[in-house]
Amino acid sequence: xxxTGLLAFDRNRVDALRRALVDALEDLRxxxxxxPEAADAxxxxxxxxxxxxxxxxxxxxxxxxxxxxxxxxxxSGIDLDAxxxxxxxxxxxxxxxxxxxLGPDVPPPQTAQTVLARIASGALxxxxxxxxxxxxxxxxxxxxxxxxxxxxxxxxxxxxxPALLKAIDFISDGLPIGHHEHRELRVLYLQDARLTQTAHAxxxxxxxxxxxxxxxxDLTKGAVVSGYLVLDVTTSETDVSVSxxxxxxxxxxxxxxxxxxxxxxxxxxxxxTTVDLEPVGDEPRVENKPRWTFTxxxxxxxxxxxxxxx
Numbered sequence: 001x002x003x004t005g006l007l008a009f010d011r012n013r014v015d016a017l018r019r020a021l022v023d024a025l026e027d028l029r030x031x032x033x034x035x036p037e038a039a040d041a042x043x044x045x046x047x048x049x050x051x052x053x054x055x056x057x058x059x060x061x062x063x064x065x066x067x068x069x070x071x072x073x074x075x076s077g078i079d080l081d082a083x084x085x086x087x088x089x090x091x092x093x094x095x096x097x098x099x100x101x102l103g104p105d106v107p108p109p110q111t112a113q114t115v116l117a118r119i120a121s122g123a124l125x126x127x128x129x130x131x132x133x134x135x136x137x138x139x140x141x142x143x144x145x146x147x148x149x150x151x152x153x154x155x156x157x158x159x160x161x162p163a164l165l166k167a168i169d170f171i172s173d174g175l176p177i178g179h180h181e182h183r184e185l186r187v188l189y190l191q192d193a194r195l196t197q198t199a200h201a202x203x204x205x206x207x208x209x210x211x212x213x214x215x216x217x218d219l220t221k222g223a224v225v226s227g228y229l230v231l232d233v234t235t236s237e238t239d240v241s242v243s244x245x246x247x248x249x250x251x252x253x254x255x256x257x258x259x260x261x262x263x264x265x266x267x268x269x270x271x272x273t274t275v276d277l278e279p280v281g282d283e284p285r286v287e288n289k290p291r292w293t294f295t296x297x298x299x300x301x302x303x304x305x306x307x308x309x310x
Contacts, residue, residue, distance in 0.1 A: 011064065018060045025052050029276065046278065050224070054192065057273045058226040065110075112156035112187035115228050115270075124228065124270040127195070129308050132296035133202040140216075141297040143305065145196045145290035146229065146269060157186040160232070181236040185310070188229045195269070196222045196290065197277055202297060210303025222280045227271035229292070232310045237261040266307040267294060 028049040033042060118124045133141035160183045161169075169180045201214035238260050294308040295301045 014060060014063055018057070018064065021052055021057050021060060025049055025057070025274070028052070049276065050278075053273050053276065054224040054226075058191070061272055110155055110189065110228075112158060112185075115155060115187050116158075116185075116230070119228075119230070119270060124272075127227075127269045127271055127275060130197070130294060130296050131199075135202075135297070137202055139202050141200055141202055141295060141301075143198050143200065143293055143295040143302065144269070144308070145198065145293040146190065147194045147196070147288040147290045148190050149192045149194065149224070149288060152229070153189040153191070155187040155189055155228075157184045159183075160185050178239050179236070180238075181234065183232070183234045186231045186233060188231065189226075190229055190269075191226045192224050193226065194222060194224050194288065195275065195277070196220065196280070200301075205301070205303065212302060220280045221277035223275050223277050225271045225273055225275050227269055227273075229267055229269050230310055231265050231267040231292075231306075233263065233265045235261070235263045264306070265292070266309055267292065268308065268310050269294075 028045050031042065031045050115124070119126075127144070130144050131140065131142040133139035161181065162183075165181045165183075169182075197220065199216040199219040200212040201216075203212065203214045205211065206213050293302060293305045295305055296308045
């Protein structure tokens with residue numbers, strides 16, 4: 001039942017819908033046929049499977065996982081008697097239904113700690129790791145690029161900076177040579193993100209584009225899925241300064257002679273639904289640019305790419 005921007009739902013019935021979607025998705029993915037005449041039907045079945053797995057299933061899981069508005073606390077200045085007389089609320093309340101905000105941008109009731117706990121318990125499984133060339137020149141490897149369709153939702157971060165680096169950061173504030181390094185584990189929720197898997201050969205990197213010179217375009221695969229991205233981010237800055245002014249003991253009276261900063265990241269993506277990577281055609285299409293690209297290869301890879309793993 002929908003009214004005034006709210007959705008009232010029966011949790012048991014929504015869970016029954018979830019089970020039905022799971023069964024339908026398994027049936028669609030099990031369809032196989034070698035007859036060329038069945039190609040159109042198979043494409044239709046794959047499109048239906050993507051729609052269920054990438055669009056409908058995440059919405060149903062978000063509703064089931066949310067505790068939004070299942071209880072409330074009286075607030076001063078609100079006429080509760082008048083609120084109880086409102087038909088949409090009374091109908092939902094009388095039927096013991098729950099109320100949940102409408103719209104695709106409903107925030108998942110998760111924090112970085114709860115997501116990491118689900119990962120540690122095995123409730124969330126990671127996306128399979130990219131193929132590693134293991135440093136062999138000319139060997140094949142794959143990369144996974146992630147392009148959010150909407151701004152990622154930041155669920156929080158955990159400081160992982162070692163105590164020694166924190167001490168160096170503090171002490172170097174008053175020294176001619178300073179080094180500041182910070183490391184954190186950040187968890188992001190990505191809604192309907194596009195995953196693109198590309199295949200490459202471990203050769204040189206193009207000096208202009210910063211991308212691998214050898215890419216097998218016909219092996220590119222993609223999918224749209226929602227899930228959690230766990231990033232291990234390290235940022236560092238090193239600066240060399242010289243004292244100026246009459247008081248050489250005052251570290252604030254200095255001039256930065258040299259400053260260099262860098263950032264690196266690694267990470268793992270944990271989808272909330274099964275990911276079915278399918279070949280990407282060469283037809284023209286408009287897509288968001290990847291924000292993160294991961295590989296496991298230790299040789300020359302794309303500029304600005306991260307390492308798979310945390």
